Amino acid sequence: MNGLLKGVYQYRHFIASSIRNELVNQFARSRLGGLWLVIHPLVMVAIYAFVLSAVLSAKFDGIDNDYAYAIYLTSGILAWTLFNDTLSRCLNLFVGNGDLLKKMRVPKVTLPLIAAGTVLANNLLLFATIILIFAFLGHPPTLVVLWMPLITGVLVLFALGLGLVIGVLNVFFRDLSQLVPIVLQFLFWFTPIVYPIVIIPDNMRHLLMFNPMYPLVSAYHDVLAYQRSPDLFSLGVIGLAGGLLLILGLWLVRKANAEMVDLL
Amino acid sequence: MNVLEVHRLTKCFREFNSEWKRVASWFGFSVKPLAVSTVINDVTFQVKAGEAVGVVGQNGAGKSSLLKLITGTLQPNSGSVTVNGRIAAILELGMGFNPELTGRQNVYHAASIMGFGAADVDEVIADLEAFAEVGHYFDEPVRTYSSGMQVRVAFAVATAWRPEILIVDEALSVGDSYFQHKSFNRIREFQSQGTTLLIVSHDRASIQALCDRALLLEKGSVIKDGPPEEVMDFYNALIAEKENSTVEVKALDGGKVQTSSGTGEARIEEIALYNSKSELADYIAVGEDVELRIKVKVHKPITSLVLGYCIKDRLGQVMYGTNTWHSQQIIENPEVGSEHQFVIAFPANLGVGSYSVVTALHARESHIDANYEWRDLALVFNVVNINKMQFQGCNWMEPKITV
Numbered sequence: 001m002n003g004l005l006k007g008v009y010q011y012r013h014f015i016a017s018s019i020r021n022e023l024v025n026q027f028a029r030s031r032l033g034g035l036w037l038v039i040h041p042l043v044m045v046a047i048y049a050f051v052l053s054a055v056l057s058a059k060f061d062g063i064d065n066d067y068a069y070a071i072y073l074t075s076g077i078l079a080w081t082l083f084n085d086t087l088s089r090c091l092n093l094f095v096g097n098g099d100l101l102k103k104m105r106v107p108k109v110t111l112p113l114i115a116a117g118t119v120l121a122n123n124l125l126l127f128a129t130i131i132l133i134f135a136f137l138g139h140p141p142t143l144v145v146l147w148m149p150l151i152t153g154v155l156v157l158f159a160l161g162l163g164l165v166i167g168v169l170n171v172f173f174r175d176l177s178q179l180v181p182i183v184l185q186f187l188f189w190f191t192p193i194v195y196p197i198v199i200i201p202d203n204m205r206h207l208l209m210f211n212p213m214y215p216l217v218s219a220y221h222d223v224l225a226y227q228r229s230p231d232l233f234s235l236g237v238i239g240l241a242g243g244l245l246l247i248l249g250l251w252l253v254r255k256a257n258a259e260m261v262d263l264l
Numbered sequence: 265m266n267v268l269e270v271h272r273l274t275k276c277f278r279e280f281n282s283e284w285k286r287v288a289s290w291f292g293f294s295v296k297p298l299a300v301s302t303v304i305n306d307v308t309f310q311v312k313a314g315e316a317v318g319v320v321g322q323n324g325a326g327k328s329s330l331l332k333l334i335t336g337t338l339q340p341n342s343g344s345v346t347v348n349g350r351i352a353a354i355l356e357l358g359m360g361f362n363p364e365l366t367g368r369q370n371v372y373h374a375a376s377i378m379g380f381g382a383a384d385v386d387e388v389i390a391d392l393e394a395f396a397e398v399g400h401y402f403d404e405p406v407r408t409y410s411s412g413m414q415v416r417v418a419f420a421v422a423t424a425w426r427p428e429i430l431i432v433d434e435a436l437s438v439g440d441s442y443f444q445h446k447s448f449n450r451i452r453e454f455q456s457q458g459t460t461l462l463i464v465s466h467d468r469a470s471i472q473a474l475c476d477r478a479l480l481l482e483k484g485s486v487i488k489d490g491p492p493e494e495v496m497d498f499y500n501a502l503i504a505e506k507e508n509s510t511v512e513v514k515a516l517d518g519g520k521v522q523t524s525s526g527t528g529e530a531r532i533e534e535i536a537l538y539n540s541k542s543e544l545a546d547y548i549a550v551g552e553d554v555e556l557r558i559k560v561k562v563h564k565p566i567t568s569l570v571l572g573y574c575i576k577d578r579l580g581q582v583m584y585g586t587n588t589w590h591s592q593q594i595i596e597n598p599e600v601g602s603e604h605q606f607v608i609a610f611p612a613n614l615g616v617g618s619y620s621v622v623t624a625l626h627a628r629e630s631h632i633d634a635n636y637e638w639r640d641l642a643l644v645f646n647v648v649n650i651n652k653m654q655f656q657g658c659n660w661m662e663p664k665i666t667v
Contacts (some may be wrong), residue, residue: 013376029362105336172283196661258339262277
C-alpha cells in the first residue's frame with residue numbers, strides 16, 4: 001500500500017501531464033474539439049426525447065416542468081455517460097497502454113488515475129452544460145446540487161473498481177473487450193434511464209435490486225431532476241462495493257504485475 | 265561502489281492451456297503450466313560506478329529481456345536487481361511521443377515519465393532545445409517531424425539529466441552522422457562524470473571502443489564476462505561454431521587470451537612476420553615493408569580454401585583486413601595433406617602501438633558458411649617510430665605540409 005502511494009507520488013507529474021495531453025488531444029485538429037464530448041450525449045437525449053416524450057411524458061409527477069421527460073432523461077444520461085466512459089477506458093487500460101508498459105517503467109496504478117482524471121474532467125464539462133440547459137428550460141439548480149460531488153465520487157469509485165478488475169482480466173482474456181460493451185448495452189436498458197421506473201411491472205421491480213447502476217442513476221435523478229436528497233443508504237452500499245472492488249482490482253494488479261507485460 | 269547488482273535473476277514465461285489456471289495461480293492454487301520458457305536463467309553480476317559494460321549475444325539470447333528486467337518494465341520470477349540511482353534508457357527513442365503535441369510539449373511529457381516535473385524541465389529546456397537542433401520545428405506538432413528530428417528531440421530529453429546508469433541499445437546508429445557524433449560525445453561526457461553505461465550492440469567496434477568490460481549472453485545465461493576484446497573474440501567464434509567445431513581458449517603470455525574455433529579441415533601450421541631485411545621480427549618500424557608468411561595444411565577433403573586475415577589494434581579495432589576470396593586467389597580442391605604458403609607483403613603504415621593478427625580459413629567469402637579455423641591473436645607485433653616525424657593516431661598518412 002505504501003509502495004502504491006509512493007509510486008503515485010513519484011509519477012504525479014506523469015499523471016498530470018497525461019491527463020492534460022488527453023484533454024488537449026480532444027481539441028486538436030477538429031473544429032469543435034472537446035465540444036463533441038457534450039454533443040454526443042446531448043444528441044442522444046434529443047433523439048430519445050423526440051421519439052419517446054409523447055409516450056412517456058405523462059408519467060413524471062415529481063417534476064413541475066413541461067420538459068420533465070427531457071430533464072429526467074438528461075440526468076440519467078449524465079450518470080450513464082460517466083459510468084460507461086470510465087468502464088470503457090478501464091477495459092483497455094493495460095491493453096491499450098501495452099507499448100508504454102513494455103518500454104517504460106511506469107507504475108501501473110497511475111493508469112486508472114489518469115483514466116479517472118480524464119473522464120471526470122470531461123464529465124464536469126457535460127455537467128456544466130446540462131446545468132445551463134436546465135436553467136434555460138426553467139429548471140434552475142437548487143442547493144441539493146451540492147450532493148453531486150459525493151454521488152459522482154461514489155459512481156467513479158464503483159466504476160473504477162469494477163473497471164480495474166475487468167482491465168486486468170482483459171489482458172489475459174481478450175474476449176472481454178467484446179463482451180463488456182454488450183453487457184453494458186443490456187445494463188443501459190435494464191436501468192431506468194430512458195424510461196421511468198413506474199413502467200416496470202411490480203412483480204419485476206425487485207430485480208432492480210441486483211442492478212448496481214439503479215441506486216446511482218436514481219441518486220442523479222433525485223438531485224438533478226426531482227431536486228431532493230438522494231438515498232444515502234443505497235449509495236453507501238454501492239460505495240462500499242466500489243471500495244471492495246477497487247481493493248480486489250489493486251490486488252489483481254499486484255498479482256498480475258509479474259506476468260502482465262509478458263502478455264501485452 | 266556498485267551501482268547495479270543483479271543477483272540470481274531468473275525470468276520465465278509461463279504458458280497455460282487455459283488462462284483461468286494462470287488466474288488461479290495468483291490465488292495461491294498450485295497449477296502446472298503447459299510450458300515454461302526461461303529467458304533469463306540465474307544471472308548474477310555487479311557493475312561499478314563509471315564502468316562501461318557491453319552486453320552482447322545472438323538474437324534471442326536474452327539481451328532485451330535482461331535490460332527490461334534492469335529497467336523494471338519486466339518483473340523477474342526470482343532473484344533481484346538492485347539499482348543505486350536513476351536509470352535512463354536510450355532504447356525506444358521517441359516512445360510515447362504524441363504526434364499532435366509540439367516537440368516542446370512532448371519534452372515536458374517525456375520528462376514526466378522519467379519523473380521530472382515542469383519546474384525541472386524549465387531549467388534545462390533551453391539547453392535541450394539547443395542540443396536537439398530542430399530549429400523552429402521545436403514548436404510544431406511532432407507529426408510534421410522527420411524521423412531524424414524525432415530521434416534528436418528524444419535523445420535530448422533522454423539525456424537531459426545525467427543518470428547514474430545509461431542504457432544504450434543500438435541507438436547510436438540512429439540519426440545522421442553529425443548527430444551520431446554529438447550523441448556519442450554526450451555519452452562519453454556522462455561516462456567521464458561517473459555514469460555507468462550498459463551498451464547492447466552487435467557492433468564489435470562500438471563495444472570495443474566504448475566498453476571496458478563485456479558480458480556474453482547465450483540462452484539466457486552469462487557465459488562470459490571479461491575484457492571486451494576477449495569476449496568479442498569468443499562471441500565471434502560462437503557465431504561461427506558449427507557441428508563438430510570446437511572453441512578453444514588459450515592463455516598467452518602477457519595475460520591475453522587466444523580464441524580459436526573451427527571445424528579443422530584446414531589449419532594454420534606456422535605464422536610469422538618478417539621485416540624488410542627478411543628477418544623474423546616482433547618490432548617493426550612505422551612504414552616499413554613487411555611480410556606476413558602463413559603456412560596452411562589441409563587435413564580433410566574440402567572444395568575450396570580461402571585465407572583471411574586482419575590486423576587489430578590494442579583495443580581490438582580492425583585496422584585492415586581482407587581475404588583471398590576478394591583478391592581472387594581461391595585455392596580450389598586442395599589435396600588432403602598438401603601445404604600452402606601465403607605471403608602477404610604490405611607496408612606497415614600503422615601508428616605506434618601493439619597490434620594483433622587474426623586469421624581465418626574458410627571456404628568462401630566469409631567464415632559464416634564454413635569455418636575451418638578462426639584464430640584470434642594468432643600473432644602479436646609492435647610498431648615503433650624510428651625514422652618518421654612525431655605523429656598521433658593509428659595509421660601513418662605521410663603529409664606534405666606547406667606553410
